[in-house]
Every structure is written in C-alpha cells, then in structure tokens.
Amino acid sequence: MIPLRKKALLLQLFAALLVLSGCGDEKILERLGFIHTAGYELVPAENSGEPDKLRVTIAVPKADPEGKIKRETMTAVVATSKEARIELSRQTELSLVSGQLRSTLFGAALARKGIGEHIDTFVRDPAISQRVKITVVNGNVQHLLNKRYAEHPRPGQYIDRMLDKEAEAMMIPNVTLYDFTRDYYDDGIDAVAPIIREKGKDITIDGIALFQGDRYVARIDPDDSLIFAILRQNFKRGEMSINLNSLGYGKEKLLFSSMVSSRKIKVNRGENGGLSVQIRMLVKGSVLEYVGDLKIGEEEDRHKLEKRIAEYLTSNAQKMIDAMQRHKADSIGIGKHVRNSMSYTEWKSTNWDELYPNIEVRCSTEVVIKNFGKFM
Amino acid sequence: MALSKSEDNMDNMKPTLQHTLEEFKDCADILHRTLPETGIDMVFFEHLVGSDQFTRDVAIPFMDANGDDVKRLLNRSQYEEMNTNKPFIKAILEGAVAIFHNDRSYVVYVSKPEARSIQQSETEAIITGPHDSFNEVAEINMSLIRRRVKSSHLKSILLEVGEVTKTRVYVLYLDDLANMEYVNELQSRIEKIEIDSVLDGNMLVQYIDDFPNSIFPLIPTTERVDAAVSRLVAGRIIVVVDGSPSVISAPASFFEFFSSPDDYYQRWMLGTATRLLRFIAFIITVTFTAMYVSVTTFHYEMIPEDLLLTLTESRSRVPFPPIYEALLLEATIELLREAGARLPTKIGQTIGIVGGIVIGQAAVQAGLTSNILIIAVASSAIASFVIPSYVMSASIRLIRFGLIILASVLGNLGLMMGIVMVIIHLAGLTSLKASYLTPIAPMNVKDWRDVFIRSPFAWLKERPSMSKSPNMRRNKMKQ
Secondary structure, eight states: OOOHHHHHHHHHHHHHHHHGGGGSOOOOGGGEEEOOEEEEEEEOOSSTTSOOEEEEEEEEEOOOSSSOOOEEEEEEEESSHHHHHHHHHTTOSSEEEOTTOOEEEEEHHHHHHOOHHHHHHHHHOTTSOTTOEEEEESSOHHHHHHSOBTTBSOHHHHHHHHHHHHHHTTSSOOOBHHHHHHHHHSSSOOOEEEEEEEETTEEEEEEEEEEETTEEEEEEOGGGHHHHHHHHOOBSOOOEEEEGGGGTSSSOEEEEEEEEEEEEEEEEEOTTSOEEEEEEEEEEEEEEEEESSOOTTSHHHHHHHHHHHHHHHHHHHHHHHHHHHHTTOOTTOHHHHHHHTSOHHHHHHOOHHHHGGGSEEEEEEEEEEEEOOSOO | OOOOHHHHHHHHSOOOHHHHHHHTTTOTTEEEEEETTTTEEEEEEGGGSOHHHHIIIIIHHHHHOOHHHHHHHHHSTTSEEEOSHHHHHHHHHTTEEEEEETTEEEEEEOOOOOOOOOOOOSTTOOSSSOOOBOOSOHHHHHHHHHHHOOOTTEEEEEEEEOTTTOEEEEEEEETTTSOHHHHHHHHHHHHHOOOSOOOOHHHHHHHHSSOTTSSSOSSOEESBHHHHHHHHHTTOEEEEETTOSOEEEESOOGGGGGOOTHHHHSOHHHHHHHHHHHHHHHHHHHHHHHHHHHHHHTOGGGSOHHHHHHHHHHHHTOOSOHHHHHHHHHHHHHHHHHHHHHSOHHHHHHHHHIIIIIIIIIHHHTTSSOHHHHHHHHHHHHHHHHSSOHHHHHHHHHHHHHHHHHHHHHHHHHHHHHHHHHHHHHHHOEETTEETTTTTTTTOGGGGGGTTSOOOGGGOOBOOGGGOOSOOBSOGGGO
C-alpha cells in the first residue's frame, strides 16, 4: 500500500521522535519556579562615580505539600535587568520561568528615571503575557514583596487581585503591558499606572502615576481618582464620595454611586489658529447617602444638588487638567482628539508636547441623579 | 480447495445409502435406522433433529405404514426427492433426515435448529425503543427484519462463505432505495472471500472492507434490529451472517458510529444534545490525557493561575515525568476494563471496587500519580464508553496512546500533528468506495442535519447523500 520509500521515511521520522524526545525544551511543571510578580527599583550608587544599580525582586508562589511555605522571594542587585535572571537562578533549585508573570512593580525612583527599556524587554519576550500589570510602588519594592503579611500569605497574588478589583470599580485604571505600550507609543496620549504602597499590615492603593513618555512625572491622589476616570474614559460602574464643603455649601456630604459616565472632547480652532479644547462630561448616578440641608425628595432641591455636584466635579477636573498641563502629561488623551481634528501633515508639523501645556482646556459637567433612595 | 475428478463425479452421482454411510464414516453422532417391513433406511444427525418431532412426524407414520402408504407418504410436499449427491449431503449436515426407499432418496426437515431466544442486546442497550435484538441464527434474524419491513422491495441474496464452515450469508437491500452499484460491489467482495471459516459479522467485515489495515472500523455492525432496518430504509445494504448476532450495514461514514437509535425515539432537542455530547466525548477521550501530558511537560503558561499551584503540588509528589505517569495510569485503566469485560457481573463488581478505591485513591497517596491525572484519565475513559459503537470506541482508545506519546515528545505541536495525521488518514478512507468522511468530505451541509444534530423529522425529508439512493425523498408517498 504505502511505497517502500515513504515507509522508510516514516520510520526515520518515528525513530527521530523517540531518540530526540529528551532534547526538547522540556518544562516539567514541578521543576519550575513561576515568577508571579517581578519588582524593579533603583539602588543609588554609593560612590558618586558609579552608575546606579538595579535591584530586582521576584515572588515565586510555592506549592509545598507538607510545609507552610507559600512563596519564595529572591533579590538580586545587578547592573541590567538581563543579568538579574542569572543572578536569581543561582538562588533556587527551580528553573525560573516568566510565562506565568502577572504583575510588575516599579519603584518610584526608577519610574521617574524611565521604565521604557524594561517595558521593551517584556514586550520582546513571547512568554510574557500582554496582560501583565504595570504598577508603580511608592516605597521599597523589595520590602513590599518580602514582608510577611499575616493575612496575605502570597503578597504577589494579593496585589494582583486588589488591582483587578479596584480597576473594576474605576478607582484606578487597569494598566496592563498592552495598555501601557499602546499609550506609550501612541502620539496623542501618555501612559498612566496605579501606585501602591505599604500601609501597616496591608498594602494600599496610593493613587495614579502619570507618565510623560516613560517617565513618571505626577501623581493623582486616590480621592481624586474617580474624577480622573471620568476625564479619561467612559465607564459604567463607579462610586465616589463627595464633600461639598470645599465649595462653601456648609457641611454637605454625599455618596454618589452606580455612576455611569461619558465624556466628549471637542477641539475648537480660534480665528488666529489657536486651539481650545472643550471637555463635556455627563455623569448619571444614584445618591446613596446624603448629609445636608436639601430635601432631595423634592425636584427643585434635587436639581440644586445636581448643580452643586456638577460644580464640584468641574472645578476639580479643571484643577486636575491644569496640573497635568503643568507636568506636560497628556494622560487623558486630548492629543488624540486634536490629532483627529487636523490633517496628517498638520499634525506632523505640530509639536504636541510643546503645544499641550499652553492650550486652553475647559471642562463642563452635567449631573443627573437617577434615584435617591426611598425615605428622603 | 481443488476437488479431484473422482470426487467431482461423486458429487453429481445419485445418492445411495452405501455412499452416504461411507461419507459419514467415523462420525459417532450419525444415526442409521432401518425399517425392514417397508424397506426404508433413515440417516440423520441425532442432535440436529428434534427427537419428539421426528418420532411423531416421521418415525411413527413409517412404522405404521405398509407398502402403498409409504409411497403416499413420500409424495407429501415436505419430502423432497434428491437426485445428486452434493446437496443431499449438505441437507443432512443442515439437520435434515435422509430417507432411502427403493433406490430413491428423500430429505425431510423435521426441526428448526436450536437458538438462543431473542433477547436485549447487551452491547447496544438503549432505554426507550424496541428491545429485541438479533441472535445467532440467520433465519431468525431475517424474520425479524422481514417482520419490520413488509415490502416486496426487500430483496435478499444468499451467499455461502467459508470453505469448511459453509456459513450462510444473506445480503439484504431494498431494490427501489439502494444503489445497485453498492449491492454488486458488496456481493462480489463477499464472493471473493477465500477462507476456511467465518465466525462473526465483525470478522466478515474485515474481509470485505476497503482498508483492512486502518485502525478505524469502516463498516458498522449492529445487534439491534431497529438500527439495521433504519439503515436499510436509508438505502444502505444489510448483511446477515449465520452464527453471528452482528449484522453488517454498508456503506457507512465515520459519523454513523456516533449515532444511536434512541436519538430518534427522544424529542429532537434531546437527540441533538446527546449526539453533540458524543462528539465532545470523542474529543475528550482522544485528547484529554495527551493534553495533560503536553501541558505539564511543556506548556505551563496555559494553566490558569488558580489551578497552577494545586497541579504543581500534586505533581511534586510524583517521581516520574508526566509521560510515564500517564502511560502507567492509562495502562491500568485498560487492564481494569479488559478484566471487567471478561468477568461475570458478580466478580466484575469487585473489579470496580479494587479499581476505583485501591488504584484511584491509593495511587495518589502513594505518590505514583497526581490526582489531576486521575481525573483526566478517568474522564477520558468514561468518555470513551459514551460512543455507542464498541468497535469504534476501542479504536479510539488505541489512538489515544499514540497521541500521548506525541504530546510527551513535542507538546501541543505533537498533539496537533497527531490529530492532523488522524484527520488526513480519515479523509483518505472509503467505505465500499464511498468517502468515509461524508458529509464533511465531500461537503454536504444538507446531510449535517442528520449527522451532527438530530433535526426535527419535518426537516429530515431526504435520505443521506452517501446512500446514492435512486429515490432520495423519504416522503414521496404523500406528494
């Protein structure tokens, strides 16, 4: 049936399969150390002449049938991140692999210097997922990962899940390798990343880092993070507590929940060719908690409250944009809208980084209270 | 077996008592009775003839008879006069009583052969639907089919297979529905068989199928009457082999092995769901263990984070690489299955307990296998039993081993290569010269409604294209 030559070929193939079976890059599960979280931070050189060193800390979750050891952390102080792998593998019996990497942490000092080359390394490695999270750490990364949190046996996983959950509630942007590189390489927008820090026996969210290029330039306070979210994207789920005190309305406080927000950015051109940008935000939501003088069961008062919330959001958004312009960080992507409003050649001849701090950006907000509870 | 000339002459000679006794010399079970008053000699095999009926219908009438009565008796229609030796001898072998009277010889059939009663099929049991199934006697099987198909279009060809056993083989078809090319092809293939014995339908299949060296069965057999009839009506050809409850139907596609009669006895949505379940079971049984091996050997990236640590933990107790672990457990399951199949039900339960508890639980505790592998192997073993055709499910189980080895050598690449090789092989197969992968290759989307799903009967108005039936519409009568 099968010609002899073909048969011989098949036989050879089969023999090759058997003989070469040991030569593949076998990665047998229990002999691997899966790097779950990798942290990078700067170690200032002691002598001023030497270049700064890099401290790499990795967290490897461990499955030990008998023991109570849930994880292993390793640290190496090296000159480049590539060296780190060699240095780290000297410290373990497992072969370290990065295919299960979930999140990367960058020390604030390193982030201020620029993390472009590290990002580049991640993107280049096909084993590393596009969904790896990028986070800035306010404080010591090694300490953050090394510390024994009594209630969180695996800090890597703890951080990863906390970031996931917070991103879902829009308290921080969900920044993966994909998102970061997309914003990093795109023309009219700058990347952002969440910031975390140690807090007692826990780890906490410490705001949002704004990047300019690959450098961390400014930080947004966690209390303002929802205003940032409203400015940056449309979303369908959010919650914020608003203190109207700052606007001078007495002791009025409210919890605005189930927020659905959409924003439109409009680019106007003045007569002399100058640009001005109008950001219109529409926020709908329900009032869960209200402490104040208004009777929000009554329509008139409710509209009054809507106006006050809008005023609060507008003034804070305006402040935030001013700060961003000051730091030359176009984190909400105004540049993309400007780019879309002009021709390619015109955009190419525009130096957006120079132009951005000087254009006029105005915010306006409309707030709709969809419901406000039963007995009020 | 070439016959010598003298034997050939003998075959055409008139049968005589002396020659008959010569022929059956040394057969201890041949009986020779002589009735001297009437000059009658009877020769027959004791146990092929029902003795009560023989005494009542043959022995007593002849004992009581005088010369004229004997002639009258022998003129009755059940007494058949034989003029040549060969069919005469054959008749005795088939259980007839030979009667010699005045140089003339007659045969009379006084009893039907003994047979197992018509029972429920054990290999193809179903829950709803008819429970009768074929037994070992071709004539009974024929009667079961004829009783269901009351049509003069149901034609049958009688062939004989096996130089020694002379097994009767009936080829059945509906002459207005079956394609005569298939009938002729099948008939000529059966006629060409040169073998001393055919003992079962599944054995006959291997003499007539297109690729005897393929691992896949190309022609299905069934013990169920309703399944055989439904194929007959679909324009297929049925072959009944004497001595075997397995009835052959041809041609057939790969997918036919995944359908069961009760798909049609349930509501169509349930029928569809169970049919899809079988295809999923096929994929599970072929790939699950191989997947485990390839993932634990090469592709740690594929494992979800939450499963990773449990998997690593259970693997870390096992001293062997995944391939040996998997082969060990797969071999154990095959041992259990084979042992269970041979043993009577009462001892079979012990096997279940020994297999389930001792091997399942203890192997994990002893650190011989990981418990996730136990799940993988067990679910693929269970999935293999979902496939209704026993022959197909056995073939598929064997393929699994090839895939496991490929997966251990090249990971998912090897697994994929293996699957592709199986598909290429399948695509090259034919069943009675009809493509085995119909209706995928050649593509016939219309057929899919009775292959991958079981559509409502209102949609099933045409016979499957594979039958190449001259009469494709099933509901012609009403139009």
